[in-house]
Amino acid sequence: MSAATDYHFSHGACDIMVLSDGYLAASASFVAQDAPPEELQKALAGSDAPASMVYLKKNIPLIRQGEDLVLFDVGAGKKYQASEGLLLGNLRASGVDPASITKVVLTHAHPDHLWGMLDPSNKLIYPNAAYYVGASEWNFWMAPDVALQLPQDFRGVVPETQQDLEAIKERVTFVRAGDEIADGIRVISTPGHTPGHLSFELDGGSGLIITADAITHEIISFEHPTWRNGFDFDSEIAIQTRKALLDRAFTDGIKLLGFHFPYPGTGYSGAANGAFDEHLNSAEIIALFVSSDFLASNYCYVKEMERAMERQAQKEAEVVPIIVRPCDWRDAPFASLQVTPPDAIPVTKWPDRDEAWTEVVKSLRIKVMDVLKRVKSELEQELKMPTEPPEETLRRLQEADAAETEVIYRRIQLQAKVQERIVKEIEDKIDLIVVLNQPRTRLKASELWDKYIRQ
Numbered sequence: 001m002s003a004a005t006d007y008h009f010s011h012g013a014c015d016i017m018v019l020s021d022g023y024l025a026a027s028a029s030f031v032a033q034d035a036p037p038e039e040l041q042k043a044l045a046g047s048d049a050p051a052s053m054v055y056l057k058k059n060i061p062l063i064r065q066g067e068d069l070v071l072f073d074v075g076a077g078k079k080y081q082a083s084e085g086l087l088l089g090n091l092r093a094s095g096v097d098p099a100s101i102t103k104v105v106l107t108h109a110h111p112d113h114l115w116g117m118l119d120p121s122n123k124l125i126y127p128n129a130a131y132y133v134g135a136s137e138w139n140f141w142m143a144p145d146v147a148l149q150l151p152q153d154f155r156g157v158v159p160e161t162q163q164d165l166e167a168i169k170e171r172v173t174f175v176r177a178g179d180e181i182a183d184g185i186r187v188i189s190t191p192g193h194t195p196g197h198l199s200f201e202l203d204g205g206s207g208l209i210i211t212a213d214a215i216t217h218e219i220i221s222f223e224h225p226t227w228r229n230g231f232d233f234d235s236e237i238a239i240q241t242r243k244a245l246l247d248r249a250f251t252d253g254i255k256l257l258g259f260h261f262p263y264p265g266t267g268y269s270g271a272a273n274g275a276f277d278e279h280l281n282s283a284e285i286i287a288l289f290v291s292s293d294f295l296a297s298n299y300c301y302v303k304e305m306e307r308a309m310e311r312q313a314q315k316e317a318e319v320v321p322i323i324v325r326p327c328d329w330r331d332a333p334f335a336s337l338q339v340t341p342p343d344a345i346p347v348t349k350w351p352d353r354d355e356a357w358t359e360v361v362k363s364l365r366i367k368v369m370d371v372l373k374r375v376k377s378e379l380e381q382e383l384k385m386p387t388e389p390p391e392e393t394l395r396r397l398q399e400a401d402a403a404e405t406e407v408i409y410r411r412i413q414l415q416a417k418v419q420e421r422i423v424k425e426i427e428d429k430i431d432l433i434v435v436l437n438q439p440r441t442r443l444k445a446s447e448l449w450d451k452y453i454r455q
């Protein structure tokens with residue numbers, strides 16, 4: 001397992017560092033209780049855990065925001081599984097004194113998130129922090145009869161959990177949806193995994209949602225959000241929460257930071273709930289736009305690309321892979337849609353799925369040049385004038401006399417028309433799927449043009 005621990009990024013006014021607390025091993029059939037065994041095996045093929053197991057990685061965000069240093073959960077300490085409990089060491093290795101943490105926010109009170117609260121002499125590891133937890137989470141775990149509400153196998157966790165919560169009693173603030181932890185960091189309610197499970201939304205860009213177990217596993221929760229997770233306290237509510245969160249993150253293009261995804265846990269929600277199914281099933285030409293710095297930030301990409309290829313194999317659709325390099329815009333649209341051989345795609349992230357991704361990309365044949373050449377020649381014929389790069393036109397213009405200038409202006413007008421027609425052609429014929437290291441967006445060709453190409 002990677003012990004990487006120094007991933008930093010900034011989001012809005014926040015400087016975010018993701019610290020690893022190790023990982024938690026669980027049986028795959030426990031976190032995917034309704035899964036037909038073959039389907040589960042297929043979904044997890046190539047994952048980093050041994051067959052029939054899942055490794056739930058532990059990503060703990062630490063956010064610096066103004067005067068605040070906010071830690072989200074405290075990990076498991078050395079009290080749960082032996083593969084956990086790396087947080088404190090990683091925090092110190094990053095030069096952060098636990099005493100400097102000003103706020104500790106708890107997503108929920110499960111051992112893997114809470115049991116790193118106390119040191120061996122039962123003192124708070126983060127002695128100067130204010131603590132934040134959902135009121136319903138607190139009330140649930142602190143109820144004298146909580147054990148009776150838990151499945152038999154879980155009852156053993158109650159004493160340590162209550163001890164940890166008891167230890168912050170004087171410092172705790174109960175929060176609920178909409179409350180702010182710090183400027184631009186808001187609580188969202190994501191119940192089901194536990195009664196008071198919380199996630200957090202950060203302002204800035206298209207937004208960022210930090211979640212723990214509303215979306216637990218990087219494959220299962222995305223591809224099969226309706227499979228019941230044995231760790232969920234109320235499966236029905238957990239499934240509704242999961243689907244709603246995936247939908248919202250997808251629709252609004254919100255970045256996700258998941259506690260249990262592969263380090264550092266950042267990525268985007270894809271079409272987990274079939275948001276693209278209708279589109280994929282009806283498109284006649286599917287354009288797969290792949291940025292040259294593509295990060296395999298969502299496993300659904302591979303699944304949907306396979307689906308597109310399947311439809312092509314059945315001659316129901318034509319798949320046009322296009323590698324978009326936004327900086328390459330130079331002249332006519334054809335030149336802007338740079339095509340890179342699939343072999344050249346750097347696939348750098350989440351290596352467990354790289355192979356599948358690379359295979360799919362390799363199997364795509366680059367047809368975009370044919371499509372674009374055809375459009376270009378049709379339009380050139382129709383307009384009876386060859387296109388040329390704008391800098392060429394500009395050069396001519398500089399050297400032209402008055403009579404020629406007139407002609408060149410006509411040419412410029414025609415080129416604008418060509419461009420307009422190409423956009424229309426694309427818009428009419430190609431259903432666009434943009435696959436970038438950004439949320440997938442179905443864009444109209446004109447929007448695509450503005451957003452990714454004309455830069």
Ligand SMILES: [Zn+2]
Binds near residue numbers: 213259260
């Ligand atoms: Zn968890």
